[in-house]
Amino acid sequence: MDAIFLQLLNGLDKGGAYALIALGLTLVFGTLGVVNFAHGALFMLGAFCAVSFQKLLTISMKVRDESITFFEAYKEVPYLEIWFGDFGSMIIDWSVPLSILLTIPTMLLIGLAMERGLIKHFYKRTHAEQILVTFGLAIVVQEVIRHFYGANPIPTPAPDIISGSAPIGLWLGLSENLVYPWWRIIYLTFSIIIITAVFAFLQLTTFGMVVRAGMQDREMVAMLGINVERKFTIVFGMAAVVAGLAGMMYAPILPPDYHMGMDFLVLSFVVVVVGGMGSLRGAVAAGFLLGILQSFASLNEIKSILPGIDQIIIYLVAVVILLTRPRGLMGRKGVMED
Amino acid sequence: MSDTKNWNRRDVMKAGAAFAAAGAAPMFFTKDAWAAKDFMNNPSNSSTVTLGFNVPQTGAYADEGADELRAFKLAVKHLNGEGDGGMMNTMKPSMLKGNGILGKKVAYVTGDTQTKSDAARASAKRMIEKDGVIMFSGGSSSGVAIAVQGLAQEMGVVFMAGLTHSNDTTGKDKRRYGFRHFFNAKMSGSALGPVLKERMGTDRNAYHLTADYTWGWTQEQSIKETTEGLGWNTAKAVKTPVGAGDFSQYITPILNSGADTLILNHYGKDMINSLTQAVQFGLRDKQVNGKDFQIIVPLYSRLMAQGAGENLKGILGTTNWNWALTDNGSQAFVKSFGSEYGFPPSQAAHTCYVQTLLYANACEMAGTFYPPEVIKQLEGFNFDGMGNGKTEYRAADHQCFKDVLVVEGNQNPSSQFDLLKIVKEVPRSQVEYDASIFGGDLGPYEV
Numbered sequence: 075m076d077a078i079f080l081q082l083l084n085g086l087d088k089g090g091a092y093a094l095i096a097l098g099l100t101l102v103f104g105t106l107g108v109v110n111f112a113h114g115a116l117f118m119l120g121a122f123c124a125v126s127f128q129k130l131l132t133i134s135m136k137v138r139d140e141s142i143t144f145f146e147a148y149k150e151v152p153y154l155e156i157w158f159g160d161f162g163s164m165i166i167d168w169s170v171p172l173s174i175l176l177t178i179p180t181m182l183l184i185g186l187a188m189e190r191g192l193i194k195h196f197y198k199r200t201h202a203e204q205i206l207v208t209f210g211l212a213i214v215v216q217e218v219i220r221h222f223y224g225a226n227p228i229p230t231p232a233p234d235i236i237s238g239s240a241p242i243g244l245w246l247g248l249s250e251n252l253v254y255p256w257w258r259i260i261y262l263t264f265s266i267i268i269i270t271a272v273f274a275f276l277q278l279t280t281f282g283m284v285v286r287a288g289m290q291d292r293e294m295v296a297m298l299g300i301n302v303e304r305k306f307t308i309v310f311g312m313a314a315v316v317a318g319l320a321g322m323m324y325a326p327i328l329p330p331d332y333h334m335g336m337d338f339l340v341l342s343f344v345v346v347v348v349g350g351m352g353s354l355r356g357a358v359a360a361g362f363l364l365g366i367l368q369s370f371a372s373l374n375e376i377k378s379i380l381p382g383i384d385q386i387i388i389y390l391v392a393v394v395i396l397l398t399r400p401r402g403l404m405g406r407k408g409v410m411e412d
Numbered sequence: 413m414s415d416t417k418n419w420n421r422r423d424v425m426k427a428g429a430a431f432a433a434a435g436a437a438p439m440f441f442t443k444d445a446w447a448a449k450d451f452m453n454n455p456s457n458s459s460t461v462t463l464g465f466n467v468p469q470t471g472a473y474a475d476e477g478a479d480e481l482r483a484f485k486l487a488v489k490h491l492n493g494e495g496d497g498g499m500m501n502t503m504k505p506s507m508l509k510g511n512g513i514l515g516k517k518v519a520y521v522t523g524d525t526q527t528k529s530d531a532a533r534a535s536a537k538r539m540i541e542k543d544g545v546i547m548f549s550g551g552s553s554s555g556v557a558i559a560v561q562g563l564a565q566e567m568g569v570v571f572m573a574g575l576t577h578s579n580d581t582t583g584k585d586k587r588r589y590g591f592r593h594f595f596n597a598k599m600s601g602s603a604l605g606p607v608l609k610e611r612m613g614t615d616r617n618a619y620h621l622t623a624d625y626t627w628g629w630t631q632e633q634s635i636k637e638t639t640e641g642l643g644w645n646t647a648k649a650v651k652t653p654v655g656a657g658d659f660s661q662y663i664t665p666i667l668n669s670g671a672d673t674l675i676l677n678h679y680g681k682d683m684i685n686s687l688t689q690a691v692q693f694g695l696r697d698k699q700v701n702g703k704d705f706q707i708i709v710p711l712y713s714r715l716m717a718q719g720a721g722e723n724l725k726g727i728l729g730t731t732n733w734n735w736a737l738t739d740n741g742s743q744a745f746v747k748s749f750g751s752e753y754g755f756p757p758s759q760a761a762h763t764c765y766v767q768t769l770l771y772a773n774a775c776e777m778a779g780t781f782y783p784p785e786v787i788k789q790l791e792g793f794n795f796d797g798m799g800n801g802k803t804e805y806r807a808a809d810h811q812c813f814k815d816v817l818v819v820e821g822n823q824n825p826s827s828q829f830d831l832l833k834i835v836k837e838v839p840r841s842q843v844e845y846d847a848s849i850f851g852g853d854l855g856p857y858e859v
Contacts (some may be wrong), residue, residue, distance in 0.1 A: 076667070077664065077665055081661060081664060084660045084664060085661075088658055088661075139826050139827040141826075142750075144746055144747045145750035145751070145753075146754060146755075147756075147827035147829055147830070149825075149826060150828065220474065224475050225472060226475045226681075226715050227681055227719040228719070229684075229688070229720065229721030229723070231721065232692075238694055238697065251667045251668050252667070253667065253694050255689075255692040255693055257692065258660070258692070326692075327658065327688075328658060328685055329688055329719055331472070331681060333471075333472065337655065338657075368661070369661040372661035372662060374648065374665055377650075384653070384661070
């Protein structure tokens with residue numbers, strides 16, 4: 075029972091990340107009709123916003139280790155700690171949550187620059203060409219990050235006070251072995267808040283109404299005198315922010331490295347296909363569904379019956395969905411069916 | 413009795429020439445015979461000899477590959493008589509003179525393994541066929557080492573492995589043309605055993621998470637043999653996909669398994685991620701069966717230690733070599749590498765540097781580049797002054813035997829490089845084993 079509950083939490087947590095990335099992918103595909111293979115890179119850039127912010131806060135005075143003469147060995151003491159003592163240490167400790175201040179404007183700017191500088195020139199090209207150019211862009215971004223930050227993952231810990239596990243077993247009157255990391259609980263809550271916020275924005279604001287209308291019939295909205303292109307550029311920026319925030323908050327779970335976006339991108343595309351290309355609700359539902367399925371497939375009891383199922387379950391589901399319902403679980407009729 | 417008093421200058425010169433011819437005869441019939449023999453990329457007609465350095469330049473192990481490449485370049489520099497000579501000054505016995513190899517200037521080409529077997533083979537093949545390398549070296553993965561070692565045997569070009577820790581490399585997949593200076597999983601287990609007994613006792617319940625490929629399998633097997641030999645129980649051994657990223661679904665079952673020890677048979681990024689997540693799930697602070705929960709990482713590297721950060725503190729593992737060793741060889745290498753690049757070398761750099769020098773020395777000893785003769789010089793070669801104490805390249809399986817380091821994540825580092833603390837230098841005699849236990853066949857000298 076405990077094991078099942080924990081795997082459910084794992085699945086929801088993982089699903090939260092899949093859903094956030096898939097949501098951005100779907101927004102871009104639904105509005106601009108672009109299959110954006112650089113979306114994983116945006117997730118990675120978000121995580122590196124957290125890394126950069128941490129590096130910024132920990133700019134240090136270097137105290138040389140005099141016992142080493144062959145090279146410069148030093149112990150670093152952050153200036154924030156020198157100037158502000160414990161308060162400085164606390165600010166550094168909270169660098170990941172605080173990096174949201176850097177992530178939102180940075181990712182918005184990156185998103186807008188990407189759309190205006192490259193993507194817009196490929197609106198009328200085939201999906202194959204869009205995939206090629208965005209995949210190429212993803213590789214370029216990835217290699218730039220590797221050049222500056224190296225290939226090794228960079229530890230980006232959560233604040234000390236929430237770095238351990240929550241005793242959820244005790245809260246629920248279950249086993250005391252039932253614990254779950256605080257940061258993962260925060261991540262799940264965060265992903266639900268962001269997803270809700272995006273839906274609320276699209277459902278409850280005039281801007282969102284125009285975007286939804288544009289997703290249904292772009293030409294008709296344009297004929298009404300609305301500058302759809304400008305709105306969609308903003309949507310691209312919004313998708314970049316969502317992916318960036320997903321990556322930034324994931325940094326304490328998975329120490330960021332230049333390749334992390336690519337690892338998530340493939341899975342997120344499967345999520346989008348299963349949920350239905352262009353369906354926001356489908357993307358979110360499929361994200362959580364596949365996250366949960368992947369977690370349960372990793373149970374030792376399941377793996378003893380079906381060895382290796384944990385590694386193929388997501389693709390197996392995708393194959394079944396594509397064979398039986400090509401437009402995905404909640405996809406619009408006609409999309410991806412021809 | 414001959415009358416030597418009446419010898420004139422011409423007679424002396426004739427006698428001298430005769431003696432010289434007689435003295436040189438064995439060399440004409442051996443050395444030049446090898447030189448004349450047709451073998452892959454015979455450099456006898458060239459003033460240079462080319463070595464191939466096949467390292468991961470892209471992918472997850474690119475940083476490790478970059479450090480290997482730095483070490484190779486340094487080794488070439490020293491072989492050609494430039495720089496301070498590094499370990500060439502401490503290696504014993506040594507026939508290296510700082511004038512290249514057999515008087516030929518050493519040149520090199522590089523390749524990118526991408527830490528993928530097929531890419532590494534393609535890159536090695538290009539080096540052999542297009543660039544004419546006489547030996548190639550490097551790599552950061554056992555899967556890659558085994559793949560390119562097979563190619564080395566097929567093509568008759570010596571491969572001096574870089575970082576590879578699987579027992580299979582010099583076990584069931586050993587090859588006559590492949591040599592490993594780096595230690596292996598069996599040796600890690602043997603070295604860790606006594607330290608684990610001393611620190612954790614003989615009554616433990618261990619849970620393994622194992623990377624699902626050759627290195628992970630052999631490490632799990634070797635560590636299990638060690639821990640079960642101590643009296644520990646193995647609660648479960650779970651294979652995890654390489655590059656899983658999020659290991660939470662594999663970690664949560666440990667919480668209710670009754671295990672009090674987690675052994676992470678992961679390397680590189682996988683180890684960084686699984687350890688970080690295991691600590692987040694509270695395993696390091698957990699108490700099971702009245703004991704403190706322990707995590708063990710049998711194979712460490714400095715780059716992994718950098719990636720894992722604070723999570724690594726106090727966690728035991730093993731390494732092949734560490735820059736903080738104080739023997740003359742290690743210090744000479746650290747000085748040379750540190751002065752050149754501004755930071756200390758990793759264990760991957762160390763093994764690659766040593767491999768290059770060992771190959772060059774074997775050529776000098778053989779007096780030829782002819783691979784079968786070079787191989788014979790490396791087989792059973794005993795040397796010292798290269799870090800890790802007295803070392804032997806065992807002839808039976810081409811595995812180097814030397815002292816192994818048991819280390820732990822440093823609780824209180826004095827600098828950014830002081831990440832691992834040496835707990836014990838386990839003597840070579842404790843990590844030696846019978847070469848036949850892993851099977852395999854080296855194959856022929858002549859290919």
